[in-house]
Amino acid sequence: MTPRTSAEIGGMGHSVKRKEDPRFIRGKGNYVDDIVLPDMLYLDIVRSPYAHATIKNIDTSKALAIPGVLAVITGNDLAQYNLHWMPTLMSDTQMVLPVEKVMYQAQEVAAVLATDRYIAADGVDAVEVDYEPLPVVVDPKKALLPDAPVLRTDKEGKTDNHIWHWEWGDKPATDQAFDEAEVKVTEEIYIPRIHVSSIETCGCVASFDKISGKLTVWMTTQAPHAIRTVFALVAGHVGLAEHKIQIISPDIGGGFGGKVPVYPGYVIAVAASVLTGKPVKWIEDRMENLQADSFARDYHMTAELAGKKDGTLTALRIKTIADHGYTDAAANPSKFPAGLFHICTGSYDLKAAHVEVDGVYTNKPPGGIAYRCSFRVTEAVHAIERMTDIFAHEIGMDPAEFRMKNFIKPEQFPYKSVLGWEYDSGNYAGALKLAMERIGYDDLRKEQAEKRARGELMGIGISSFTEIVGAGPSKHFDILGLKMFDSAEIRIHPTCKVIARFGTKSQGQGHETTYAQIIAEELGIPVADIAVEEGDTDTAPYGLGTYASRSTPVAGAATAVASRKIREKAKKIAAYLLEANEDDLEWEPGKFFVKGSPDRAKTIQEIALAAYTNHPQGMEAGLEAVSYYDPPNLTYPFGSYICVVDIDKGTGEVKVRRFVAVDDCGNIINPMIVEGQIHGGLTMGLAPALYEEIQYDESGNILQGSFMNYLLPTAVETPKWETDKTCTPSPHHPLGAKGVGESATVGAPAAIVNAVVDALWHLGVRHIDIPITPPKVWKALRDAGVSE
Amino acid sequence: MAKIAISVKVNGVEHTAEVEPRLLLVHFIREALRLTGTHIGCDTSHCGACTVVLDGRAVKSCTVFAVQADGREILTVEGLEHEGKLHPLQEGFFQEHGLQCGYCTPGMLMTGFAFLNSNTAPTEDEIRHAISGNLCRCTGYVNIVKAYQYAAEKIREGGTQ
Numbered sequence: 001m002t003p004r005t006s007a008e009i010g011g012m013g014h015s016v017k018r019k020e021d022p023r024f025i026r027g028k029g030n031y032v033d034d035i036v037l038p039d040m041l042y043l044d045i046v047r048s049p050y051a052h053a054t055i056k057n058i059d060t061s062k063a064l065a066i067p068g069v070l071a072v073i074t075g076n077d078l079a080q081y082n083l084h085w086m087p088t089l090m091s092d093t094q095m096v097l098p099v100e101k102v103m104y105q106a107q108e109v110a111a112v113l114a115t116d117r118y119i120a121a122d123g124v125d126a127v128e129v130d131y132e133p134l135p136v137v138v139d140p141k142k143a144l145l146p147d148a149p150v151l152r153t154d155k156e157g158k159t160d161n162h163i164w165h166w167e168w169g170d171k172p173a174t175d176q177a178f179d180e181a182e183v184k185v186t187e188e189i190y191i192p193r194i195h196v197s198s199i200e201t202c203g204c205v206a207s208f209d210k211i212s213g214k215l216t217v218w219m220t221t222q223a224p225h226a227i228r229t230v231f232a233l234v235a236g237h238v239g240l241a242e243h244k245i246q247i248i249s250p251d252i253g254g255g256f257g258g259k260v261p262v263y264p265g266y267v268i269a270v271a272a273s274v275l276t277g278k279p280v281k282w283i284e285d286r287m288e289n290l291q292a293d294s295f296a297r298d299y300h301m302t303a304e305l306a307g308k309k310d311g312t313l314t315a316l317r318i319k320t321i322a323d324h325g326y327t328d329a330a331a332n333p334s335k336f337p338a339g340l341f342h343i344c345t346g347s348y349d350l351k352a353a354h355v356e357v358d359g360v361y362t363n364k365p366p367g368g369i370a371y372r373c374s375f376r377v378t379e380a381v382h383a384i385e386r387m388t389d390i391f392a393h394e395i396g397m398d399p400a401e402f403r404m405k406n407f408i409k410p411e412q413f414p415y416k417s418v419l420g421w422e423y424d425s426g427n428y429a430g431a432l433k434l435a436m437e438r439i440g441y442d443d444l445r446k447e448q449a450e451k452r453a454r455g456e457l458m459g460i461g462i463s464s465f466t467e468i469v470g471a472g473p474s475k476h477f478d479i480l481g482l483k484m485f486d487s488a489e490i491r492i493h494p495t496c497k498v499i500a501r502f503g504t505k506s507q508g509q510g511h512e513t514t515y516a517q518i519i520a521e522e523l524g525i526p527v528a529d530i531a532v533e534e535g536d537t538d539t540a541p542y543g544l545g546t547y548a549s550r551s552t553p554v555a556g557a558a559t560a561v562a563s564r565k566i567r568e569k570a571k572k573i574a575a576y577l578l579e580a581n582e583d584d585l586e587w588e589p590g591k592f593f594v595k596g597s598p599d600r601a602k603t604i605q606e607i608a609l610a611a612y613t614n615h616p617q618g619m620e621a622g623l624e625a626v627s628y629y630d631p632p633n634l635t636y637p638f639g640s641y642i643c644v645v646d647i648d649k650g651t652g653e654v655k656v657r658r659f660v661a662v663d664d665c666g667n668i669i670n671p672m673i674v675e676g677q678i679h680g681g682l683t684m685g686l687a688p689a690l691y692e693e694i695q696y697d698e699s700g701n702i703l704q705g706s707f708m709n710y711l712l713p714t715a716v717e718t719p720k721w722e723t724d725k726t727c728t729p730s731p732h733h734p735l736g737a738k739g740v741g742e743s744a745t746v747g748a749p750a751a752i753v754n755a756v757v758d759a760l761w762h763l764g765v766r767h768i769d770i771p772i773t774p775p776k777v778w779k780a781l782r783d784a785g786v787s788e
Numbered sequence: 789m790a791k792i793a794i795s796v797k798v799n800g801v802e803h804t805a806e807v808e809p810r811l812l813l814v815h816f817i818r819e820a821l822r823l824t825g826t827h828i829g830c831d832t833s834h835c836g837a838c839t840v841v842l843d844g845r846a847v848k849s850c851t852v853f854a855v856q857a858d859g860r861e862i863l864t865v866e867g868l869e870h871e872g873k874l875h876p877l878q879e880g881f882f883q884e885h886g887l888q889c890g891y892c893t894p895g896m897l898m899t900g901f902a903f904l905n906s907n908t909a910p911t912e913d914e915i916r917h918a919i920s921g922n923l924c925r926c927t928g929y930v931n932i933v934k935a936y937q938y939a940a941e942k943i944r945e946g947g948t949q
Contacts, residue, residue, distance in 0.1 A: 017882060024890030025878040027825015027865030031891065034824035117819075118810065199829040199837055199925050200891045253827070253891030254925050286830035508889030508926045676885045679928030707834035707923075715916040715929040 004521065005589045010528075011521030012735065015672035019512040019532070029251040035205045035218050037279040041070065043269050044120035045284075046110040046127045047292065048102040051138070051363040051700020052151070053131040055098055058110055063126040068119035070276070072127055073111040073268060075099040081238050083271060087230075088329040089261060089479060090337065092163070093154070094366060096264045101134065103151065103326035104365050105700050106291035108264045113272050113280065136700040137161065140300065140323040140360040151326060151361045163328050163359035168342040169419050174354035177315035181306035185390045190769045191379050192693040193298040193323070193364070195290055196371050197712060198507070200253020202293060203283035204266050206273040213239065215274065216246045219266055222259045222505055223545025224249040226482055228537045230262060231270070238274070249535035255507035256684070257370030260331040260547050261294050291705045294331070294367030295694060298323040299357075299379045305387040311397045313406045315352040316345055318383055322359045322368065330368030331547070332375050333477045333484065339375030342419040343468040346384035347428045347638060348406040353418045363700045372684050372745040374469045374548035381465040385750035386767065389461070393761050398445070399754065400436060403464050404429055414731070421468060423636045424738075425728045427664070432464050432640035435662040438724055439642045452762065457647035461755025462640065465747035469739035470553025470635040479544065483630070486554035487541035488562045490519060491624040496608035498530040503543010504555040505535045509677065509741055511551060514669045515559050518735065521669075522563030523570075524590025524604050541626055549637075549739025552669065553730075558629035560734040565625035569611075573623075574602040576616040635730045635738035639663040641751040647759050649788055652778030654690060654756055656719045661748070665740035666729040675723055677741045682721050685748020687713050693771050760784070794858040798823070799867030807854045814838045816854035817864060825865035825894045829923070836922030839895035840864050846902035848921070865894035868901065876942035877901060877935065886935030888926035895922050900936055908943050910936065 005011030023029050060072035075097035078084040085093050097108055112123035135149045142148055143161040152158050178184060204219035221227050224247040232242035252259065269282040284293070300321040307313040322338065324330065332339045338357040345353050371378070392402035407428040408415050415423040436442075444460050451458045474483035487503040500519060504511065516530040534540055543555060567587065574592035575582040578600055585592045593601035602610075611623040644658040661682055668674050691711040695703045704710040729736030749770055756772050757765060763784035768776055791806040798821060805820055817826050817840065828850060829837035838850040841863040868875040877900045880886060887893040896919060903910070903918040910918070915936045916929070924932060 018885070020890070021882045021887060024887055024893050025865075025874070025881050025897070026869060027823070027894045029825075029890050031824075031827070033818075033828065036819075036822075117815070118808070197925065198889070198891075199835055199923060200827070200889070201829070252889060253829075254889045256925070286832070286835075510888065672885050676888060676927060676931060679930045680888060680926045681928075683928035684925070707830045707832050712834075712923050712925065714920040714923065715933065716920045718916075718929050720912070721928060721930055 005524065009520050009524055009526050009589060011517055011589065012667065012669050014517065014670065016513055016517055016527055016670055018510050019516065020510065031200055031251050031253055032203050032205060032218050032220050033283045035250065037205065037207055040205070040279040040281055041113050041115060041276065042117045042120040043272055043280050043282040044112050044124045045108050045265060045288065046112065046124050046129065047288065048105060048107045048109050050102060050131050050133050051105045051136045052103060052134040054101045054134060055109065055129060056132055057130040059128040062128065063112060063123040066119060066122050066126060068115040069112060069123040070115065071113040072123065073097065073113065073272060078271060083235065083267065086234055086262065086267060088327055088366065089331050090328040092328040094327045094329055096267045104363050105702055106288065106365065111268045136363045138362055138364065138696045138698065138700050140321050140362050143360050143362050151363065161361040163324060163361060164337050165358050166337050167354065167356040169354035170352060171354045174315050174317050174352040177352040178304065178306045178317060181314060182309045183391065183395055184304060184306050185387060185394050186302065186304045187387060187390055187767050189301045189303055189383060189386055189767065191297045191299045191382055192770065193295045194371055194688050194692045195295055195694055195710065196256035196258035197290065197710065198254030198256055198258055201284045201286060201289040202259060202263060204269050205279055205281045206269040207279035208273040208277060210277040214244045214246065215240055215270065216248065217270060218248045218250055220252055220259045221247065221249045222255045222507060222547050224505060224535055224537050225503055225542045226479060226544055227262065229482065230480065247537045249505045252505065252507035255547065256372040257296065257331065257547055258293055259507065260369060261329055263293060287706050290710055291702050292365050294329060294369040295365060296367065296369050296371030297379060301383055303383045303387050305391050307391060309395060311395055311402050311405050313348055313350055313391065316350055316384065318344060318355045320357040322357050323362050323364065324359050324368050325364040325366040326361055327366040328359055328368065329366035331370065333471055333479060335476060336375065340468050341376040341380050343377055343421060343466065344380035344384050345417050345419055346381060347408060347464050347466045348384070348388065349408045349412065350418055364696060370548065372681060373742045374467060374471065377467055378746045381746050382750050385463045385465060386753060389754045389757065390766060399462050400432060400441060403432060403462065422633060423466065424633055424730050424732055426466065426636060426638050427726060427728045428464055428638060431638060431662045431664055431726050434724055434726060435640040435642045435660050438662065438722065439644070439658060439660040441642065444644060457649060457759045459645045459755040459759025461643045461751045461753065461758055463747045463751035463754060464640045466636055466638045467743055467746055468634050468636055469549035469742065470631055471548055471550055472634055473632060474630045482544060484544045485628050485630045486543035486550065486558055487626065487628045488555055488558035489541045489626040490562045490566060492566065492608045494609050494612040496525060496529065496605040498525055499533065500530060501533045501540040502555050503541050504546040504551045506546060509546065509551060510673045514673060517669050518556055518559040519563050522560055523567060549742045552737050553635045553733060553739050554629055554631055556737060557631060557734050558627040561629055562625040562627035565627065566623055569623060570604060570607045572619065573607045573610050573615060577602050577610055632732050635666070635733060637663070637665045637738040637740055637743050639743055639747055641747050643751040643755040645755040645759060647756065647777060649781060649786055652774035652781060654772055654777060656686070656752065658722065659719050660722045661744060662724045662726060663740065663743055664726045664728050665743065666727065666733065666738040667736035669737060674740050678723050678744045679721050681742060681744025682748050683713055683718050684745040686718060686752065689749040689752040689770050689772060691771050792855050794855055796857045797861045799864060809853065809855050811854045812850055813852040813854045813857050814849035817849060823864050823866050827891055827894060829891065834923065836895040836899060837892050839898040839922065841898050841902050844902065844905065846899045863901065865897055868897060876939035879942065880935035880938035884931045884934040884938055886927065886931045892922060892924045896924065896932055900939065904940055904943055908940050910940060
């Protein structure tokens with residue numbers, strides 16, 4: 001798209017350098033652990049070594065004897081205020097601190113309050129807890145057996161570990177399509193438990209002023225406004241009211257979904273500050289972050305795909321067991337316990353589909369958050385893209401040709417899927433075609449055939465994903481009842497400098513730059529003249545926050561709408577100043593002019609000044625607007641990724657030789673930032689595909705509890721990503737834009753797995769669960785009789 | 789706990805302090821000196837967010853005790869800019885979109901400072917290995933590599949290092 005504005009104005013389509021960077025490259029960011037207040041105390045947490053155990057006694061005497069240790073807070077202390085349990089975002093319940101028993105290893109047991117970070121840690125070491133171990137359940141399938149110990153003994157009348165059953169789609173029609181199908185493929189697909197591991201962990205500084213009754217909390221949160229409301233609802237009975245709660249989300253060192261939930265540490269820190277009247281800092285370390293904060297995924301799926309011998313797909317059926325740990329603390333819209341998993345028909349024109357998900361309790365940490373995706377979309381895409389590939393291989397059709405045959409066609413949009421979504425726009429064949437050209441698909445297939453003849457293992461994998469982002473329309477989308485709108489408030493000063501505030505919160509996405517570009521696009525005011533603020537609930541308008549790729553689809557739309565309200569008023573002022581009829585005015589970025597007389601013009605700068613110094617009689621002074629945008633639909637970004645892998649027969653190591661990513665997120669605000677988002681997303685797609693997994697032994701001990709063995713990709717493992725784009729604007733978004741921050745994380749894993757299986761299919765390998773580690777491939781090769 | 793007197797030169801400024809022997813250098817830098825650009829991201833020396841340059845070598849300051857820095861010279865991210873002029877690496881990160889959330893950035897910059905001291909014409913592969921002890925969760929490393937290349941070229945052209 002050719003930009004409509006000059007480089008100086010810097011509207012949409014310009015790769016404007018980021019406004020946030022000057023502070024970060026100088027080490028002058030302001031992250032939560034950088035905040036120090038006078039008389040601040042430190043909180044550290046005692047955690048359980050057992051995955052399931054009764055707490056018989058907590059002896060705090062030795063800890064309290066340490067100079068500088070001021071208090072040890074236990075569940076019994078919180079129970080006096082009825083704060084020992086809290087609600088989760090999914091309306092389940094989670095312990096803040098336990099009174100009777102612990103439910104997973106690393107669960108919070110008690111908290112030590114001290115004058116210094118090191119003394120607090122000493123105090124943690126000195127707290128003596130007497131546990132009586134209980135039977136542990138780590139496997140969700142075993143958790144559903146009739147003789148499994150019931151974990152949630154706190155829930156009266158609960159007789160099993162089943163949380164909820166959710167299903168969607170037309171079951172009879174789907175069953176009939178399967179009965180009539182010429183070809184059916186089935187696969188057990190496990191998407192393991194992983195962790196977002198933003199490089200900054202979670203933490204907060206809570207500061208309660210006993211005189212004013214005001215609580216201020218600087219915290220690592222992606223959704224400060226919702227958090228304020230949750231605090232007010234949960235702690236209203238101890239005197240916290242919403243007008244006296246200020247949540248400040250400072251610079252955030254990566255979120256990816258892990259900074260949406262409320263963790264017990266935050267609540268304990270707030271309670272400690274309210275009780276002492278002093279500021280309290282709680283910063284978790286990496287092991288606490290990995291072992292106790294919300295996990296992602298952990299979906300055990302049985303997926304089936306039906307179709308004809310000619311390669312026409314007809315129906316999809318998926319049954320899933322979702323391991324939620326000991327409580328359902330997922331971060332999904334309330335009506336959707338399995339998130340937007342029912343986007344699982346993907347990019348294909350299926351005639352029937354039915355999905356079922358059962359949530360299950362186990363002795364693991366709670367969660368079910370996103371890992372840089374929109375509410376279970378990665379699980380959905382992984383299922384359909386794996387099954388599509390298996391089907392194509394099964395009938396001996398090239399996976400690219402197979403996809404082309406089954407894609408929803410451009411002329412079918414807006415497309416109503418059998419699972420009820422209305423896809424806004426797409427050109428799936430266009431994206432795949434471009435990806436095939438970019439990577440040289442036909443030549444690669446020839447090379448693969450030659451190598452296979454020589455016994456070498458090379459694979460080519462495709463993933464043609466469709467995402468669903470930008471939650472969401474208020475009719476269906478809320479979190480704890482709060483509708484999922486978002487907001488922009490734009491105020492133009494007399495000298496035409498701008499302050500704009502939003503209900504979202506950047507964690508690296510570059511909102512300070514991109515929101516300014518939207519305003520620049522709409523009002524012709526240079527990006528340099530626009531200041532963007534987010535994250536302070538005392539000043540910013542209410543919004544649901546930044547996750548699930550919703551900032552551009554929702555708050556970005558609000559920015560455009562608010563800008564256009566300002567432009568409407570500016571037009572009236574311009575008409576007054578020019579002594580012209582409003583209908584005779586035309587807009588070009590930065591000024592109104594009289595049609596046919598371009599010399600008779602008023603710039604936005606002149607209009608802004610007049611709004612405060614010479615506004616028309618009968619009109620209110622000032623130039624500002626706010627928009628709370630309720631999106632009419634979600635946006636459906638898509639893309640086609642092609643991955644080439646070489647496999648070492650001796651070690652089983654998978655080497656990603658090339659990876660071409662073609663994305664389509666509609667109209668682009670800042671191409672540089674979009675490309676950066678895709679690079680990062682691809683790397684977070686590579687990570688679970690080849691490296692990351694959190695496992696537990698039979699006793700519930702975590703096996704990947706630090707960066708020693710939870711393997712984030714480094715620059716050495718990460719390929720040199722090749723990116724390209726097509727552009728299919730969203731018809732309902734005011735800017736034609738879609739979300740993009742998570743597309744690559746969603747789409748990449750399937751491309752990598754498909755490439756590996758493509759390399760091994762002729763040996764009888766149909767599927768390997770991620771992460772595809774060398775031992776798994778080595779074993780598959782040996783099972784197939786390949787020795788070297 | 790008994791304290792030990794140390795004297796450390798940080799970003800060209802001499803600091804003396806009494807510290808506990810167990811105090812980590814990263815906490816000394818962040819909390820005693822209030823230079824909060826040096827970050828903490830893990831407990832096991834894997835992430836590199838805490839990287840500083842100690843006597844010319846990049847070290848992870850979460851794995852060095854403050855007392856070990858006694859009598860030595862440290863450069864942190866706050867010391868990179870010189871007389872109002874950004875270091876070529878800082879410029880490179882800005883120009884090439886080498887950062888997103890900014891949390892790993894100071895460590896990436898300090899690793900780069902030490903690396904480019906010894907190699908002003910690195911290959912992409914050499915750069916990728918040089919930063920393999922610094923984790924970035926946002927950028928996918930592509931633009932960090934470009935930022936290093938940008939800086940290397942500037943330094944070769946006579947920019948300050």
